[in-house]
Amino acid sequence: MFSLSEENYLKAIFHLERSYKTGVSTNALAEEMETKASSVTDMIKKLSGKKLVNYRKYQGVKLSELGRETAIEVIRKHRLWEYFLVEKLDFQWDEVHEIAEQLEHIKSEKLISQLDRFLGFPKRDPHGDPIPDAQGNFAVSNKILLAELEKSKTGMCVGVKDSSVDFLRFLDKNNIALGKEIRVLEKETFDGSMLISIENNELRISQVVSNNLYIKTH
Amino acid sequence: MFSLSEENYLKAIFHLERSYKTGVSTNALAEEMETKASSVTDMIKKLSGKKLVNYRKYQGVKLSELGRETAIEVIRKHRLWEYFLVEKLDFQWDEVHEIAEQLEHIKSEKLISQLDRFLGFPKRDPHGDPIPDAQGNFAVSNKILLAELEKSKTGMCVGVKDSSVDFLRFLDKNNIALGKEIRVLEKETFDGSMLISIENNELRISQVVSNNLYIKTH
């Protein structure tokens, strides 16, 4: 098995690979992990020695197949626990990340498979992110950013890109939640803001907001 | 907050204090923690520096008030998670210890208070051990060892002293479970074995077994 620190690095590399297709740079990883580049180099060497990543000096890292599987397993655990915390223990969606960061490192295959079953095999976590199944498959969906939705069109809120506490609280305060219908009433070109209607309310939101909300159109 | 290792030492000292009233010896702690006496000495010094234990060289350790509170909090978490695993995730009572050993170190007060509420504020874990409440109070009970039960008397099985996998599986195999009524039919003086009746079955058990089963009489 792998250490807590190793698992966290794998997870970070997994997430960064979306933006760094040619290999995740040491500095990017250092920023994500909130550590120093030198520490990252050390850890990368260790991960490379364990065949979890492919690494050539100065060229950045990519996950190996084993590394990817391991990262996905950690993400699966994280998201299942988040779902548990919200659905069973009545946590708010902005409170669960930190706790799930701890729970995701608990080692027991049976624990996770039983938890998954207990929760009814959920497909998405409280932020709308897909929960990989036991085989590591993510549910795919054709979601788009609210910012990309055209005027007068309607879509259902299905996820958030930014899941920071501040953003989630902002959404709560404005009664924006997963599953709700949003219609774009107007779009301003000069600042990218838009006027939307949600549950019979009209609301003006900035481009920052619409760029961090995922929508599914029907 | 305290490290995983510190919490495990506190828990071990708490459990050993029952047998070592005048102070837990370094060697006893080393055996309990499956480590070397020298490592124990090092850790004790650290715990002492943090005011978690009272320590005088060569005299063994005792928990301070803070140390005791911390130990009880860890035990509370361990037992609540064990209850969760058995009651909600359908684990057997011999499977939960290892996982709870990991879960007991998750840091979040709210997690535990919500878990406690979700579980319905259980008073005992799957092995019959009391779960301390949020204030650290243990439910007290007048349980005795089955070995102490007199011939022809009846009691209810309420806990196990030894909660090793082997013992628990033995009990399962013989249909002995918490909550069941046990009547002592005969006691043999030469080997301490007894003949008991449980759910219309007669069963001969050794003294080792009767010395590790707790019974509540009515």
Place this chain on the structure above:
DNA sequence: TTTAATTTTTAGACAAGTCTAAAAATAGGA
């Protein structure tokens, strides 16, 4: 009470994961 056995502590070392400071490699601009 003096010696021998046992327990406990100290001293020094090691592995994991981190850091700072400095060196090496790469990338970008003239």
Place this chain on the structure above:
DNA sequence: TCCTATTTTTAGACTTGTCTAAAAATTAAA
């Protein structure tokens, strides 16, 4: 291309928790 700025790596050090081997203190026995 060559020089500078940036990125990455190396070297050496620190912390936590562990270990072995040896020294010190305590306990037990004669």
